[in-house]
Amino acid sequence: MKSPLHIFRSLRQRLHDARRRARFAASVQHLHGPSKLDVAPGDVVLIALVRDCSYYLDAFFRHYRAMGVRHFVFIDNGSRDDTISRIKAQKGTVIDRCTLPLAEYQDLIRQHPVQTYGKNRWCLYVDVDEIFDFEGRTQIGIRGLTAYLEQHSYTALVAQTLEMFPKTSLAAAAGFPYKQALQSFLYYDISAVKKLDYHSADISFSDLLTENELSNEGVKIAFGGVRGKVFGEDCCLTKHPLFFNAPEVTPTPHPHLSTGVRVADMTAVLKHYKFANDAAAWDAETLGAGNLAHGGDARRMAVIGQNPDISLFSLDARRWNRVELLYRAGFLAPSDAYSAHVANWRDESAA
DSSP states (O other): OOOHHHHHHHHHHHHHHHHHHHHHHHHOEEEESOSSOOOOTTOEEEEEEESSOGGGHHHHHHHHHHHTOOEEEEEESOOOSSHHHHHHTSTTEEEEEOOSOHHHHHHHHHHHHHHHHOTTSEEEEOOTTEEEEOTTHHHHHHHHHHHHHHHTTOOEEEEEEEEOBOSSOTTTTTTOOHHHHHHHOOEEOOTTEEEEETTOTTSTTHHHHTTSEESOTTOEEEEEHHHHHHHOOOOBOEEEEEEEOOTTOEEEEETTEEESOEEEEEEEEEEEOTTSSOHHHHHHHHHHHTOOSSSHHHHHHHHHHHOTTOOOOOTTOEEOOOTHHHHHTTSSOOOHHHHHHHHHHHHHHHO
């Protein structure tokens, strides 16, 4: 039998959650685009949380439109630059806004666009400084990828984050326009990546992964990488960016994953350009404003404060070439079945 204290605490938590959700619902504004999307079977709804992201938008839209994405949904967390007007100028876009503190409302802010615009649809949840890439992207596009997932009854695809950086110091590249950063941030370092089994109890969010079905034991949860090596961050590199938001799925209870999914047998990559756009200044601002719910920005600021000319480049760095080389390096999980799908798709398109 539950004690009166336990009952009291449970009721208090329910009241707190109800007030929190009510405050969030009252704060959401629909700024632009249709309130409902007409999405063809197999199409993907791209979703992104944004704040002052104008710097990335040209390359962001160019990359994802080339992949075949036609629907873009943004949840804005209080942009002060021209992010909103520039998104409005793009076709196929929706913008909702919630200016509540991200550190306190991140779960609700992230879930809102998925549940509002992405039910019973493929959703691709990415940040604007992430370039989603996968084997055969230029040949089969996003529709070819979702076709493979559907053929095998997979409802989610894991991607590993690959931190991209230049050969120069971060300070020397701080003022690069994003187009120049994409041309200069050609290197990555996976020498310090730590991997755990997908269902390992040592993962802090392991309870959220228990409901997910794994189809390939080679799919791992990765941590650290070059940010762990240089800044001491124990950051999680693994995300589930692409998923089908079916009724049995709980989307984004954690920024990196959804639950109730069947995970595909191969993995993709998220090329991450966190250190473009004067990352040190951005960290200083977010640290002062308390916009983030983790301490990675503080760790980076401490290290950069001691070494303003710090570089992520070392003898362990490798130059970006193509996704398939990340299979050989053991960073991504390959699938013979998927490679055959890409080859068949290419052959059928050429016929």
